[in-house]
Amino acid sequence: MPDLTLVLWYAVSETKSDFFMKNYIPTIGLEIHAELKTQTKMFCDSRNDPDEERPNVNICPICMGHPGTLPTINKEAVKHVLKVGIAVGGQLADFTEFDRKNYFYPDIPKGYQISQYKYPLVSGGRLAGVALTRVHLEEDTGKNMHTGDASLIDFNRAGVPLMELVTEPVIHSAEEAVRFAKELQLLLRYLGVAEANMDKGEMRVEANISVSADAQKFGTKVEVKNLNSFRAVERAIVYELERQQTLLEKGEVVVQETRGWNETKEATVSQRQKEDSHDYRYFPDPDLPKLHLSKIPECARAELEKEIGELPQARRERYVKDFNLPPEDVELFVTQPEWGDYFEKLIADFGGDTKKIKLSSNYLSSDLLGLVKKEPTHWQTHPIAHDAFASLITMLAEGKIGSRAAKDILALLFSSGGHPQTIAEEKGLLQKTDEGELQNIAQKIITDNPKVVADYRAGKQAALQFLIGQAMKATRGAAKPELLTKIFKDLLQVS
Ligand code: ADP
Ligand code: MG
Secondary structure (H helix, E strand, C coil), X not given: CCCHHHHHHHHHCCCCXXXXXXXXXXXXXXXXXXXXXXXXXCCCCXXXXXXXXXCXXXXXXXXXXXXXXXXXXXXXXXHXXXXXXXXXXXXXXXXXXXXXXXXXXXXXXXXXXXXXXXXXXXXXXXXXXXXXXXXXXXXXXXXXXXECCEEEEECCCCXXXXXXXXXXXXXXXXXXXXXXXXXXXXXXXXXXXXXXXXXXXXXXXXXXXXXXXXXXXXXXXXXXXXXXXXXXXXXXXXXXXXXXXXXXXXXXXXXXEEEEEECCCCEEEXXXXXXXXXXXXXXXXXXXXXXXXXXCHHHCHHHHHHCCCCCHHHHHHHHHHHHCCCHHHHHHHHHCHHHHHHHHHHHCCCCCCHHHHHHHHHHHHHHHHHHHHHXXXXXXHCCCCHHHHHHHHHHHHCCCCCHHHHHHHHHXXXXXXXXXXXXXXXXXXXXXXXXXXXXHHHXXXXXXXXXXXXXXXXXXXXXXXXXXXXXXXXXXXXXXXXXXXXXXXXXXXXX
């Protein structure tokens, strides 16, 4: 089966980089962290509240690393990561444990971060065509803030459950990397395990980037940290690929290091030469029990699957299979599920009528979306009732109104509600199919425009279009153009 995902993504890819490697093969592997949505922190019962603005209120002796305290494992967080594992088709661990990753930094009060090293919760899997290495669970650090001559630390975030997902080095462009990160964000939201807002730091991307002239061999990689927007992911990768290629072209070498993304300079800057994993002296945390997941009933695959709803890719495929929607509409409905839900409610009573379904999708994604974009808050408080919109579609499908009238009625429904049938009657927008009445209108236009009529008789086809246009105007778009054409032709033939 062709990879439908990729077909759709390519069709709607938003990001475009103007940079293409000439003689070098770019390779990218991503490490993505996401703060998990849980009641409490990873190893204690302090609240996990990303919206808390007062510093150091959600803390306790455990997440502050006081000596003699004992951590306990947050089951909800473990379940969240296992659900991600199921969603990406990864292998769920049977045996798993937590390790200490030792390093010093002011925002890490214990002097180590609890993470997973040898036995991640999830191994392998695939998302957006990208092979995954692993998904594991760890804890977030506090936040350093530098103000003038003082440095402050907020520990509210210290100990918040953090999922880390690592991809294989199989990504080959900035666009592909962005596409992957967006799809992961969407998946986490569908699963309800994370909000993953990049601007809030709830999802953070690190990109490992290398270039090589030899398809059989990887080049030296550089890790770029602190990518806090999709744009930054895109720009940083493009920048780094160019920088590395330029170095190699000059006969220089790429140094393996960690670099940061400087948003204002739009450049990556060297931060430190990379440490090896042995520098962290990982070892299993002796304070935490090792987990045999098969012995924990809530962690059984069948139990977790019950809690997983329809996922983005399944929804895409359903929209294509059931409704044959165009890729742009599919992406709108899948990436903004509230639109997808609205669409589905709208078509619920159409009994699979393909014409009405197509019209619905089309009017939602073009006309309504346009109106909502102009006044988003109005839509939030006054959405158009599904049944009103559905009647509009039905009137349109049955030829009771034309597309011009449908657009006008939609705008009125949007701004002031009401019912399409009533609006159409009041505004005289119902299609006029009464031939006698249209003949009268056409005859008057013929009488009023002798010169145009003469032009038509002299063979000018455009003259007929003008006359039809006048009639449309006179009926305010409510006449059927095909019927008008016929009437004019008949009338002009006679005299
Ligand atoms: P490290 O030991 O330096 O952390 P890993 O092997 O754990 O390196 O890989 C970390 C990330 O770097 C992964 O996402 C992986 O796909 C990516 N990666 C590894 N080698 C390369 C490379 N040569 N070019 C680009 N990315 C790479
Ligand atoms: Mg690593």
